[in-house]
Amino acid sequence: MIKKERDSKFVIYQVLYIFVITVLALKGADLNLSRVVAKDEAVDLSVRDSLLALIDSLYAQGINFNIKIDPNVAVENVALKERLASLNEKVQDLTQKIKEIPPEERIPEKEEPAEEQTLMQLPISVSQTFIQNTWNKARNTGNVPTMIYDPKNMNTPIVTIPPGQEKTFDLTEQSEVIAKFGTREEKIKVLRNKPPEIKIERVTTKMSGSDIYVRDLQRITAFTVTIIDERPDQIKVTYNGPISVTGPVKDGKGNPVYNVSLNIAATENKFEEWLDRHGDLLEPDGRYKANFFFTAVDERSKDRVQIGDSFFFTDFSK
Secondary structure (H helix, E strand, O other), rough: OHHHHHHHHHHHHHHHHHHHHHHHHHHEEEEOOOOOOHHOOOOOOOHHHHHHHHHHHHOOOOOOOOOOOOOOOOOOOHHHHHHHHHHHHHHHHHHHHHHHHHOOOOOOOOOOOOHHHHHHOOOOOOOOEEOOEEEEEEOOOOOOOEEEOOOEEEEOOOOOOOOOOEEEEEEEEEEEEEEOOEEEEEEEEOOOOOEEEEEEEEOOOOOOOOOOHHHHHHHOOOEEEEEEOOOOEEEEEEOOOOOEEEEEEOOOOOOOOEEEEEOOOOHHHHHHHHHHHHHHHEEOOOEEEEEEEEEEOOOOOOOEEEEEEEEEEOEEOO
């Protein structure tokens, strides 16, 4: 009799142990379990979480939990057996579902872009300057074609520059252009075309004395006139006044330079005739003054600049 009671207790303990394992395996099942031990004697949550992780790991490896009742046990709890049988079916269903779920595919690591793609720079020289209302040049130092677009018309490029080549193209009033190369594009600022500058320098000392003679000033260069512009080839230069002009010649920066001499009269009689026409040009200090002007017009931007200077003289010759 004592042995049967011991066997019954063993079965009950075994069933309760399996029941606890089953409840933990079915985490999330809505089971209302009363607290059977004091709170301070309950299993710590961290221990429970570790057990859950272990069970999940066993399921992932295909281990099946089957709950069986030993048929040789003499005393059985019928209600508990039915409850456990129902739970066992649920466990089997879950096990089957776990087997049917394919293992997660390993997510490949994101490949870092090639260094040359990450660091791909604008294949146009960083020192390149684009200017409005004039011709411009651009060299493609990359290994893919580069197209330059007006932002207002991205359908047709202003110019296409093959790798390693240089192209000349015209710009008008664009404040910026867009360079496209490969799958990238960059904005490039376009500078304003500044008006031309006229620089006049006196290069003689013969007008510094009290006696200044027309004949001397007609034999030498008295002034040089330099036209300064980013695109001097599109600057039209004109001048007026009693002067003789030679040139232009280019200075070290490529700017055109004109040499200016006085040209009033070849003889003294011609000089007297000139005085009759321009006698009002006599200065208070007794010198005559003859003005001249240079005009520079940018034929593309239409900017116009005019500047002048004066010759001073007292007589035709000694």
